[in-house]
Amino acid sequence: MRIRTRSIAAGLLCASLLAGCNKSNEPSSGASGGDVIKVGEFASLTGKEADFGQSSHDGTALAIDELNASGGVLGKKLQLLTEDDQSKQGESKTIARKLISRDGVVAMLGEVASGRSLEAAPVCQESKIPQISPSSTNPKVTEIGDYIFRICFTDPQQGKVLAQFALGTLKAHRMAVLTDAATPYSVGLATYFKDAFTAAGGQIVAEQKYSSGDKDFNAQLTAIKAANPEALFVPGYYTEVCLIGRQAHDLGLTVPLFGGDGWESPQLISIGGDALDGDYFSTHFSPEEKNPAVEKFVHDFQAKFGMVPDAMAALGYDSAMLLADAMKRAGSSDGPKVRDALAATKDFPGITGKITIDAERNAKKALVIIQIKGGKFQLVQKIAPE
Amino acid sequence: MIVFLQQLINGLSLGFVYALLALGYTMVYGILRFINFAHSDVFMVGAFCGYYFGRVVPQHSLGGGLLVMAMAMLVCAVLGIIIERLAYRPLRGGSNLAVLITAIGVSLFLENAGQLVFGADPKPFPALFPSRNFTTEAGLRISSNQLLVFIVTAVLLFGLQWIVMKTRMGTAMRAVSFNHQAASLVGINNDRVISFTFGLGSALAAAGGILYALNYPSIDPYMGILPGLKAFVAAVLGGIGNIPGAALGGILLGLIETFVNGSRFSTYTDAIAFGVLIVILLCRPAGLLGKFQVEKV
Numbered sequence: 001m002r003i004r005t006r007s008i009a010a011g012l013l014c015a016s017l018l019a020g021c022n023k024s025n026e027p028s029s030g031a032s033g034g035d036v037i038k039v040g041e042f043a044s045l046t047g048k049e050a051d052f053g054q055s056s057h058d059g060t061a062l063a064i065d066e067l068n069a070s071g072g073v074l075g076k077k078l079q080l081l082t083e084d085d086q087s088k089q090g091e092s093k094t095i096a097r098k099l100i101s102r103d104g105v106v107a108m109l110g111e112v113a114s115g116r117s118l119e120a121a122p123v124c125q126e127s128k129i130p131q132i133s134p135s136s137t138n139p140k141v142t143e144i145g146d147y148i149f150r151i152c153f154t155d156p157q158q159g160k161v162l163a164q165f166a167l168g169t170l171k172a173h174r175m176a177v178l179t180d181a182a183t184p185y186s187v188g189l190a191t192y193f194k195d196a197f198t199a200a201g202g203q204i205v206a207e208q209k210y211s212s213g214d215k216d217f218n219a220q221l222t223a224i225k226a227a228n229p230e231a232l233f234v235p236g237y238y239t240e241v242c243l244i245g246r247q248a249h250d251l252g253l254t255v256p257l258f259g260g261d262g263w264e265s266p267q268l269i270s271i272g273g274d275a276l277d278g279d280y281f282s283t284h285f286s287p288e289e290k291n292p293a294v295e296k297f298v299h300d301f302q303a304k305f306g307m308v309p310d311a312m313a314a315l316g317y318d319s320a321m322l323l324a325d326a327m328k329r330a331g332s333s334d335g336p337k338v339r340d341a342l343a344a345t346k347d348f349p350g351i352t353g354k355i356t357i358d359a360e361r362n363a364k365k366a367l368v369i370i371q372i373k374g375g376k377f378q379l380v381q382k383i384a385p386e
Numbered sequence: 387m388i389v390f391l392q393q394l395i396n397g398l399s400l401g402f403v404y405a406l407l408a409l410g411y412t413m414v415y416g417i418l419r420f421i422n423f424a425h426s427d428v429f430m431v432g433a434f435c436g437y438y439f440g441r442v443v444p445q446h447s448l449g450g451g452l453l454v455m456a457m458a459m460l461v462c463a464v465l466g467i468i469i470e471r472l473a474y475r476p477l478r479g480g481s482n483l484a485v486l487i488t489a490i491g492v493s494l495f496l497e498n499a500g501q502l503v504f505g506a507d508p509k510p511f512p513a514l515f516p517s518r519n520f521t522t523e524a525g526l527r528i529s530s531n532q533l534l535v536f537i538v539t540a541v542l543l544f545g546l547q548w549i550v551m552k553t554r555m556g557t558a559m560r561a562v563s564f565n566h567q568a569a570s571l572v573g574i575n576n577d578r579v580i581s582f583t584f585g586l587g588s589a590l591a592a593a594g595g596i597l598y599a600l601n602y603p604s605i606d607p608y609m610g611i612l613p614g615l616k617a618f619v620a621a622v623l624g625g626i627g628n629i630p631g632a633a634l635g636g637i638l639l640g641l642i643e644t645f646v647n648g649s650r651f652s653t654y655t656d657a658i659a660f661g662v663l664i665v666i667l668l669c670r671p672a673g674l675l676g677k678f679q680v681e682k683v
Contacts, residue, residue: 046506215602218396219647
């Protein structure tokens with residue numbers, strides 16, 4: 001009996017280790033051998049920002065499937081190799097190395113979170129593998145090197161638009177800021193927002209910090225409430241924003257909350273409940289836009305995944321489409337050639353707007369402001385780039 | 387002043403949950419002299435029990451909420467007993483290190499099994515109890531969920547103290563903790579006492595999990611790690627093996643964290659909380675209420 005229970009315990013342990021190693025690795029086409037072009041993707045399929053990773057991955061997979069259905073690229077099928085970084089800091093570097101050296105991918109797509117894109121970028125740069133980040137907004141990402149691109153707006157632009165929104169639409173001149181000190185995205189966006197807001201005559205009356213993974217924000221919110229602001233800016237990810245919204249509501253902090261593109265997730269409604277009702281955030285894309293390309297994409301996405309795509313899905317889709325387009329223009333899937341083609345991208349028609357890559361390998365894009373109303377995300381306005 | 391009082395309420399409601407969780411660490415340590423790292427994952431399982439049972443009872447009802455809490459405590463008590471029976475008992479009598487590492491293994495197993503069974507994405511925790519916010523004239527606010535934390539924790543704490551001090555099983559627990567060979571010589575069934583201790587500690591963890599989830603209604607399989615670490619620190623702070631000490635340590639840690647978080651130094655919360663731990667352990671190596679025992683050779 002003693003031996004048996006011991007072996008059961010050992011079995012349980014092995015099972016737990018196996019479960020821990022369970023990685024998703026799903027080629028999206030059946031083709032194999034030398035007639036495929038391998039594209040790597042690293043995404044937060046599980047963990048804190050899983051909604052972002054899943055959405056972005058679904059959009060990317062849809063694009064790859066559509067490309068393959070219409071004959072692939074350069075006469076070859078595209079094969080998407082996806083690895084899960086579990087929303088953990090430190091994983092994406094290892095994953096990028098593995099995808100490049102073991103799987104031999106020719107290009108890399110990822111990630112949503114700036115912090116994790118920043119980790120993988122040096123690996124891609126070193127190996128001369130072009131990386132396209134669909135939705136990392138921190139400017140530092142593309143500063144890593146000339147192989148790193150992005151197809152979304154950057155935080156200086158987003159911070160400026162949000163500052164104007166706060167002063168113009170919300171008529172808030174006394175602002176409180178609650179920053180996630182542990183993510184480069186949040187720290188960057190907070191800084192650009194504060195700079196633009198104070199330059200335009202606003203005043204920051206309270207500034208508090210938390211670390212991603214925290215669940216208790218009562219202390220920070222109590223201090224913010226005491227400073228009596230007219231609005232609260234929370235440039236974080238939705239996981240914490242849901243709880244911040246609820247706790248602010250419970251503490252009687254009734255001023256409007258608003259944030260950036262880290263907010264967009266169904267969890268704002270399922271976990272945040274009505275606490276965030278009436279609050280605002282900015283993002284890249286709204287499925288409500290009246291535009292044939294958007295309507296077709298929303299329709300195809302819904303048919304495949306049974307839900308309405310969000311900004312991360314649209315950007316994931318655009319990132320794969322742009323990569324395929326660059327390969328076609330380069331006439332090759334060679335890293336340096338694809339890089340040059342990507343750098344020369346001009347007016348590429350994406351779902352999220354026209355993409356023109358500038359000298360810093362960034363794209364100037366429009367922003368949309370969304371209001372959370374009655375359990376739905378409603379498009380308030382679209383702000384074109386300057 | 388009003389801000390100070392509000393932070394006091396915030397800190398206490400956080401500290402009471404830490405206290406509840408710290409009790410489980412301290413009881414197991416008191417009896418078996420090892421840290422049950424899987425405790426924080428039993429806390430997580432407790433919260434998920436609340437999530438699933440909460441679907442079948444009407445929401446916003448006191449009776450339904452208490453029923454869910456009782457069922458979650460029962461499930462986790464059984465889970466705690468099973469963990470002890472399968473993973474720790476076979477190693478009893480061996481080196482303490484082996485049990486400690488097994489505890490880490492069980493913890494990893496529960497977290498990863500949780501990912502498989504419950505899914506990795508955060509889930510919204512249902513509003514089990516009727517929820518209201520109370521505001522005093524001066525603007526001090528307290529939510530019914532925070533009040534619930536105070537009441538349930540106080541009841542469980544006194545209940546536990548009563549069990550340990552006044553019942554036969556409690557006497558047996560203290561005897562085993564004092565010296566288990568002597569305890570078995572006077573006819574105490576050590577295995578039963580240890581199973582009971584695990585059951586009791588795990589039930590408290592389940593209650594803690596539900597209270598935590600009610601106040602921070604986003605639950606995932608890794609939700610136990612951070613509170614578990616804090617509660618472990620709280621148990622050491624108060625004097626590990628000492629029940630009132632664990633409660634005191636939990637409340638103290640919750641207060642320190644909240645006051646630091648509300649100040650300009652919020653990014654140093656953990657550094658300050660753990661700094662306090664180091665200072666206290668330097669001055670009182672056995673913790674605040676722990677008795678320093680000379681190792682007999």
